[in-house]
Amino acid sequence: MIALEEMTQVYAGQRVLGPVNLVLEAGERVALVGASGEGKSTLARLLLGLERPASGRLMFDGSVLDRRARPVMRTFRRQVQGVFQDAPGAVNPRHRVERIISEPLEHLTSLDRSARQARVMAMLAAVQLPTELASRLPHQLSGGQLQRVCLARALAIEPALLVCDEVTSGLDTILQVALGDWLLAHCRQQRMGLVFVTHDLRLARRLCDRLVVIERGVILDDVRAHQSCTHPAAMALEAAVLT
Numbered sequence: 001m002i003a004l005e006e007m008t009q010v011y012a013g014q015r016v017l018g019p020v021n022l023v024l025e026a027g028e029r030v031a032l033v034g035a036s037g038e039g040k041s042t043l044a045r046l047l048l049g050l051e052r053p054a055s056g057r058l059m060f061d062g063s064v065l066d067r068r069a070r071p072v073m074r075t076f077r078r079q080v081q082g083v084f085q086d087a088p089g090a091v092n093p094r095h096r097v098e099r100i101i102s103e104p105l106e107h108l109t110s111l112d113r114s115a116r117q118a119r120v121m122a123m124l125a126a127v128q129l130p131t132e133l134a135s136r137l138p139h140q141l142s143g144g145q146l147q148r149v150c151l152a153r154a155l156a157i158e159p160a161l162l163v164c165d166e167v168t169s170g171l172d173t174i175l176q177v178a179l180g181d182w183l184l185a186h187c188r189q190q191r192m193g194l195v196f197v198t199h200d201l202r203l204a205r206r207l208c209d210r211l212v213v214i215e216r217g218v219i220l221d222d223v224r225a226h227q228s229c230t231h232p233a234a235m236a237l238e239a240a241v242l243t
């Protein structure tokens with residue numbers, strides 16, 4: 001469905017990523033794991049087409065994704081959604097929850113107003129938030145609630161792939177597990193693919209069927225989730241996390 005080909009990224013004259021080659025099949029659940037600052041978020045942003053790579057290309061359904069081709073970008077946005085750790089930074093502080101979740105429905109689907117309203121309520125219930133929260137502003141929610149609003153917004157348009165960057169790291173452990181399990185069930189039910197960026201190898205294995213280990217901007221290991229890592233540095237990371 002999506003492929004990164006020979007992709008690199010350079011910030012302030014320094015290469016922080018790549019070259020990376022990564023193919024994601026439709027419906028696949030892939031964890032991007034690695035220590036802090038190794039390039040996971042950069043890779044996630046490139047996968048979402050949110051920034052221009054220094055070199056390489058992003059393929060979508062067999063063609064190079066061309067940002068200037070509006071209909072293709074619209075399809076891409078409909079099918080590939082992202083949710084980030086910084087939920088407060090990802091929403092307009094002056095918009096109420098209902099409007100936040102409804103916005104992509106307005107731009108990317110042909111649902112009318114009442115259908116959009118119904119979808120917003122269904123999504124709130126799906127992420128286990130009371131529907132009364134629909135009329136609240138972002139600052140009137142807890143961090144975990146706002147994170148779930150962002151998740152509801154991304155899932156409302158029924159994407160084929162969801163890219164989650166550290167979405168559970170600000171939550172308590174119980175909520176992390178609950179949200180992770182809900183996300184897994186949702187992926188299975190909707191046959192939705194998932195790219196799950198995390199430091200947490202155990203959560204990665206719980207949710208995903210493939211582990212991609214990143215260090216210093218390159219892919220060290222790419223294994224099935226139930227397998228152990230094979231690269232020595234990835235094995236060291238695995239041992240450190242599990243200890």
Ligand SMILES: Nc1ncnc2c1ncn2[C@@H]1O[C@H](COP(=O)(O)OP(=O)(O)OP(=O)(O)O)[C@@H](O)[C@H]1O
Pocket residue numbers: 011012016034035036037038039040041042043199
């Ligand atoms: N906009 C930017 N300008 C300059 N350097 C950046 C920028 N964004 C990221 N970097 C650098 O690129 C490298 C990779 O960062 P990235 O955020 O991708 O890592 P990460 O693995 O997601 O880390 P974490 O787990 O801590 O979120 C880091 O060295 C970081 O300092």
